[in-house]
Amino acid sequence: MSTTAETEKTIWVHIWRGKDEGRHVSYEVPARENQTVLDLVTEVQRYHEPALAYRFACRVGVCGSCAMTVNGRPRWTCRTHVKRVVEGGEITIEPLRNMPRIKDLACDMGEFFDKWQKAGGKFKGKATRREPPMAVDPESRERKNADAGIECINCGVCYAACDVVAWNKDYLGPAALNRAWTLLNDERHADHAGLLEMATSEGGCASCHTQGNCMTHCPVGISPTRSIAGIKKMSLVDLLRGRAR
Amino acid sequence: MMEARLFALQRLTAMLMGPFVIVHLLVILYAVRGGLSAEEILARTTSSVIWPLFYMLFVVAAAIHGPIGIRNVLREWSPLPLHVGNWIAALFAAVLLVLGLRAVWAISGWAG
Amino acid sequence: MRHSPRRHRNYVAFLGHRLSGIALAIFLPFHFLALGLALEGAGSFDAFLAFADIPLVKMAEWGLVVLLALHLFFGLRILVLEFMPWRSDADDRAGLIGWGAGGALALGLVFLLGVF
Amino acid sequence: MRIERSKTDILILGTGGAGLFAALHAKQADPDCEVTLVAKGLLGKSGCTRMVQGGYNVALGEGDSIERHFMDTIHGGKWLPRQDLAWRLCVGAVERVRELENEVGCFFDRNPDGTLHQKAFAGQTFDRTVHKSDLTGIEIINRLMEQVWNLGVEKLEEHRAIELIPAKDGSGVAGVLLIDIREGVYRFVQARAVLLATGAGPTMYLYHTPSGDKTCDGLAMALRYGLKLRDMEMVQFHPTGLLGGLRTRMTGTVLEEGLRGAGGHLLNVDGERFMTRYDPRGERATRDVVSRGIYAEMRAGRTTPMNGVYIKMSHLGPENVRRMFPGMVKRCADSGFDLAGGVVEVVPTAHYLMGGVEFEVDASTASPGLFAAGEDCGGVHGANRLGGNGVANSTVFGGIAGDSMAQFVRDGAPLRDPDETVIDEGIARAEVPFGQKRGDLFELRERLSQAMWDDVGVMRDAAGIARGKAKLVEQTDELDGCGLPDGDRTFNLTWHDWLNMKSLTMISEVIATAAEARTDSRGAHYREDFPETGDLETTAYTSVSLQDGKPRVEMVPVDFSVVKPGETLIEDEPAGKSAVA
Numbered sequence A: 001m002s003t004t005a006e007t008e009k010t011i012w013v014h015i016w017r018g019k020d021e022g023r024h025v026s027y028e029v030p031a032r033e034n035q036t037v038l039d040l041v042t043e044v045q046r047y048h049e050p051a052l053a054y055r056f057a058c059r060v061g062v063c064g065s066c067a068m069t070v071n072g073r074p075r076w077t078c079r080t081h082v083k084r085v086v087e088g089g090e091i092t093i094e095p096l097r098n099m100p101r102i103k104d105l106a107c108d109m110g111e112f113f114d115k116w117q118k119a120g121g122k123f124k125g126k127a128t129r130r131e132p133p134m135a136v137d138p139e140s141r142e143r144k145n146a147d148a149g150i151e152c153i154n155c156g157v158c159y160a161a162c163d164v165v166a167w168n169k170d171y172l173g174p175a176a177l178n179r180a181w182t183l184l185n186d187e188r189h190a191d192h193a194g195l196l197e198m199a200t201s202e203g204g205c206a207s208c209h210t211q212g213n214c215m216t217h218c219p220v221g222i223s224p225t226r227s228i229a230g231i232k233k234m235s236l237v238d239l240l241r242g243r244a245r
Numbered sequence B: 001m002m003e004a005r006l007f008a009l010q011r012l013t014a015m016l017m018g019p020f021v022i023v024h025l026l027v028i029l030y031a032v033r034g035g036l037s038a039e040e041i042l043a044r045t046t047s048s049v050i051w052p053l054f055y056m057l058f059v060v061a062a063a064i065h066g067p068i069g070i071r072n073v074l075r076e077w078s079p080l081p082l083h084v085g086n087w088i089a090a091l092f093a094a095v096l097l098v099l100g101l102r103a104v105w106a107i108s109g110w111a112g
Numbered sequence C: 001m002r003h004s005p006r007r008h009r010n011y012v013a014f015l016g017h018r019l020s021g022i023a024l025a026i027f028l029p030f031h032f033l034a035l036g037l038a039l040e041g042a043g044s045f046d047a048f049l050a051f052a053d054i055p056l057v058k059m060a061e062w063g064l065v066v067l068l069a070l071h072l073f074f075g076l077r078i079l080v081l082e083f084m085p086w087r088s089d090a091d092d093r094a095g096l097i098g099w100g101a102g103g104a105l106a107l108g109l110v111f112l113l114g115v116f
Numbered sequence D: 001m002r003i004e005r006s007k008t009d010i011l012i013l014g015t016g017g018a019g020l021f022a023a024l025h026a027k028q029a030d031p032d033c034e035v036t037l038v039a040k041g042l043l044g045k046s047g048c049t050r051m052v053q054g055g056y057n058v059a060l061g062e063g064d065s066i067e068r069h070f071m072d073t074i075h076g077g078k079w080l081p082r083q084d085l086a087w088r089l090c091v092g093a094v095e096r097v098r099e100l101e102n103e104v105g106c107f108f109d110r111n112p113d114g115t116l117h118q119k120a121f122a123g124q125t126f127d128r129t130v131h132k133s134d135l136t137g138i139e140i141i142n143r144l145m146e147q148v149w150n151l152g153v154e155k156l157e158e159h160r161a162i163e164l165i166p167a168k169d170g171s172g173v174a175g176v177l178l179i180d181i182r183e184g185v186y187r188f189v190q191a192r193a194v195l196l197a198t199g200a201g202p203t204m205y206l207y208h209t210p211s212g213d214k215t216c217d218g219l220a221m222a223l224r225y226g227l228k229l230r231d232m233e234m235v236q237f238h239p240t241g242l243l244g245g246l247r248t249r250m251t252g253t254v255l256e257e258g259l260r261g262a263g264g265h266l267l268n269v270d271g272e273r274f275m276t277r278y279d280p281r282g283e284r285a286t287r288d289v290v291s292r293g294i295y296a297e298m299r300a301g302r303t304t305p306m307n308g309v310y311i312k313m314s315h316l317g318p319e320n321v322r323r324m325f326p327g328m329v330k331r332c333a334d335s336g337f338d339l340a341g342g343v344v345e346v347v348p349t350a351h352y353l354m355g356g357v358e359f360e361v362d363a364s365t366a367s368p369g370l371f372a373a374g375e376d377c378g379g380v381h382g383a384n385r386l387g388g389n390g391v392a393n394s395t396v397f398g399g400i401a402g403d404s405m406a407q408f409v410r411d412g413a414p415l416r417d418p419d420e421t422v423i424d425e426g427i428a429r430a431e432v433p434f435g436q437k438r439g440d441l442f443e444l445r446e447r448l449s450q451a452m453w454d455d456v457g458v459m460r461d462a463a464g465i466a467r468g469k470a471k472l473v474e475q476t477d478e479l480d481g482c483g484l485p486d487g488d489r490t491f492n493l494t495w496h497d498w499l500n501m502k503s504l505t506m507i508s509e510v511i512a513t514a515a516e517a518r519t520d521s522r523g524a525h526y527r528e529d530f531p532e533t534g535d536l537e538t539t540a541y542t543s544v545s546l547q548d549g550k551p552r553v554e555m556v557p558v559d560f561s562v563v564k565p566g567e568t569l570i571e572d573e574p575a576g577k578s579a580v581a
């Protein structure tokens, strides 16, 4: 287990407490060798502030529940090593931007998921459970496009990072459009025309100004910027060809 | 559909204006050497039907492109509701078109 | 609370492009007005051009050339990102930002050399 | 005490593979039926289905068969599975995978010819594991979430079930008592049918893999309600859990199986490749064997600084490791370790509970209206679960449960009047910590997990189990005396930690009781004092019920309804390509 020298060191953690009205409260917690930001928050909850609200589930970066604003940037906290973000022995932790707050570090992700649906993110199949899966060429350009964006954990980090989301409440946001793009590249999907219509209408891909905050911050390395660009191109090409998918 | 159309128009006009701006910039750089004079400018622009046509297209493209951009900026950076932004953008497009075409008319020499 | 995480090149390019676009949009009507003066005959146009000779005005013009060039280059970058294939997920062609900004300044320099 | 009440037709507890599939199928069977989904965390974002890495077992390949999948499951389960359930699993998996691909939209990996790629998974005689790279669970759950969002189901996110409420007249289930975590209030939802799909999860061990929201609540509720739990001594340990040091949440999380399969070495602190001493297959032996090998090294004191052993991949070439296991390398790097070039400390970690609620092939239980599916259920896997059969289990039986519940409601299931005394008791139990002297809950939690690890863990014997049980009795009392500040109940995680502990200590006692009763070693259960596997023909399973507040165990003979020990369903042995791991 950890050595005594280690446990003597401490970190100051400044945590947002409250809902929209609130304040930062500072806590001094022991610094440990392999600590993540989530561990810091847990330490505060366990030993300082029993009623502190935050959210996590998987601890390994697949559930996308634990995202918070850490020293001003949105991050998944379960896989953010403290050493990578600590500034002068201090860390400020706040709820994600661009989402309604519930309490302390927990946000309401409802709107994020509503927009996911609004962008058309729902598969409609052509086949049923009585038929074998459709053959799909793993090397096709479409399949590779889909693969590039499909492992989104819907953590909302990109959504919090994007300024357009903050400026335009109708903007569907990077994650939702990224999902729409993977579906547009899914040859098994039955309604590409309807999907493209949804992804390009009010608040859709045209609202993205290629700011790139999303791809800079996506913890799993997805580039919604690229995916959204793909939708833009598809929408332009289709419009020029007078074609619906 | 409207958003998709506006988007397409803005990008298409941008693609069109790309080369136009390059030409325009080169002309400016060439023209400003040793100071501008009205004769010099007019001599060039009235020399051929190509120049007025060039500027006319340029104006139309800019009058489409700019207002669409302004619409986005207003939506994101001002508290105005979207329909107000739409009107401002449309008005702006009209202003650009009228003033722009008037300017092309002026330098074309076609007025006589 | 600190604001959005904006300290990276792509965001700077966005801002540069937007601000230059706005400036151009504001400038364009005046530009057209000036050219339109040619209607009233070469005389008043020349008077205008004389006004345009004032150094301060020259500087403003310089600014506009740079802005136009900047908006052009950053706009082309957006078109490249949107319509050309990406070679990888991280292929944000950040190089274009440097080249674009540099190109705009270079053009500005040539403009200045031409003027003075 | 303020309590809000509402009604629904079908109430589903849990939004993993089992819960979401149940909702989907119930709505497909009867769109007018009111369905309410309850999740302790966010819908689809809590639970372990999302964490599935390896994939989904299904007999689709040329040369494979349902019989072969079934026989692998029975062999893996050491003849302990309930055979009709295991058979239903293997049959159902075929339909379910096609449904996931064709209707739900999962985009599984393909072979060059466009068919589904199926990979090898330990303990199986055929490459039958369908997957989406090594993040299969994300794909399954994300697509399921999308389907379920627009079904018109009622969503109660961040609601915790604390008690199954029987009907006043004892005729069946009346509904479920919940705590609205965000608001900090109690809610009683009355329902015609209730599905228990809270995913169990052996998180009472010092090292464990499941998501933090899983704390055996469902099992504890079922037991109090009067249902029986079977095979509870069967706790699967995964050999390579990450060690991150004191009070790190990453500790215990899985480093994937493939690392050993690909040729990774396990070393003790002296740098010795010890596994060959325990099994000729070395690191490639099955999960239980490797876990015991590591545990034996640990007990012999040949441990690394954080009390485990090293896994070393670098001899395969750091570049290769990075290419083959990008996700694992990145995850280790995020936590501060170099998997590709250095060594990483690992330890066996509690992964899966084979045991659970006794249920039927149609997902019903002994109580009318109460259904169960997924990891909360026992009997499908017997003494050990094959990698890839976990998510098959939750999705196959989840779907079946949805169909059954819709039918049950359509057949005129009544809304039963609840037994109010049970509601009152449920609330009283949850209120225990408030108003008591503040205690150190986390010290208690650490002691519980240490006790289970030391005494009822990877290797067991009578003395250890007895010791463990004694500690548990003590800890149960301590927990009831461990108070919390009585203030803000909204989103009060420490209150929920207390409730988690309540479920965990109860189920720990059940595990210990079942482990004590099984006096042979098989599958995941290893008794040092009874190292041999008993007679297969007379195989019996443990069945625990609550009597006067104490777990009582009964040994029930297994009914070999499909195949008997020594027999097989496979005619020409062995066919097709065979997997080794």
Ligand SMILES: Cc1cc2nc3c(=O)[nH]c(=O)nc-3n(C[C@H](O)[C@H](O)[C@H](O)COP(=O)(O)OP(=O)(O)OC[C@H]3O[C@@H](n4cnc5c(N)ncnc54)[C@H](O)[C@@H]3O)c2cc1C
Binding pocket: D013, D014, D015, D016, D017, D018, D019, D038, D039, D040, D041, D044, D046, D047, D048, D049, D050, D051, D052, D053, D054, D055, D056, D057, D159, D160, D161, D162, D197, D198, D199, D200, D209, D210, D211, D213, D214, D215, D217, D218, D254, D351, D352, D373, D374, D375, D376, D387, D388, D389, D390, D391, D392, D394
């Ligand atoms: C790291 C890891 C990797 C795995 N890899 C594989 C694999 O490769 N292949 C395989 O077949 N299996 C794998 N498994 C096992 C498999 O994930 C699970 O067995 C299966 O998905 C369980 O599904 P479920 O629906 O029963 O429960 P879960 O998916 O765990 O869902 C449980 C749900 O119940 C909710 N819940 C819990 N308590 C309460 C309560 N009190 N009130 C309300 N809601 C509650 C949770 O919030 C959650 O929504 C893995 C497991 C883990 C942990």
Ligand code: HEM
Binding pocket: A208, A209, A210, B010, B011, B014, B015, B017, B018, B021, B062, B065, B066, B067, B068, B069, B070, B072, B073, C017, C018, C019, C021, C022, C024, C025, C028, C071, C072, C075, C076, C078, C079
């Ligand atoms: C050189 C040719 C031009 C190119 C290639 C170009 C390109 C672009 C592109 C691609 C955009 C979209 C940015 C986005 O929404 O993300 C844009 C926006 C804009 N353009 Fe241009 N443009 C050009 C000329 C002009 C001119 C002459 C004007 C002046 C009227 C102008 C004004 C604007 C404005 C105001 C915006 C909105 C800025 C924003 O939303 O960020 N552009 N331009």
Ligand code: SF4
Binding pocket: A064, A151, A152, A153, A154, A155, A156, A157, A158, A159, A174, A175, A178, A217, A218, A219, A220, A221, A222, A224
């Ligand atoms: S795209 Fe990346 S940042 Fe955005 S929600 Fe998905 S995983 Fe999170």
Ligand code: F3S
Binding pocket: A161, A162, A163, A164, A165, A173, A174, A207, A208, A209, A210, A211, A212, A213, A214, A215, A224, A225, A228
């Ligand atoms: S940050 Fe926002 S503006 Fe576009 S590129 Fe990403 S969505």
Ligand code: FES
Binding pocket: A056, A057, A058, A059, A060, A061, A062, A063, A064, A065, A066, A067, A076, A077, A078, A079
């Ligand atoms: S806790 Fe699941 S992503 Fe961090």
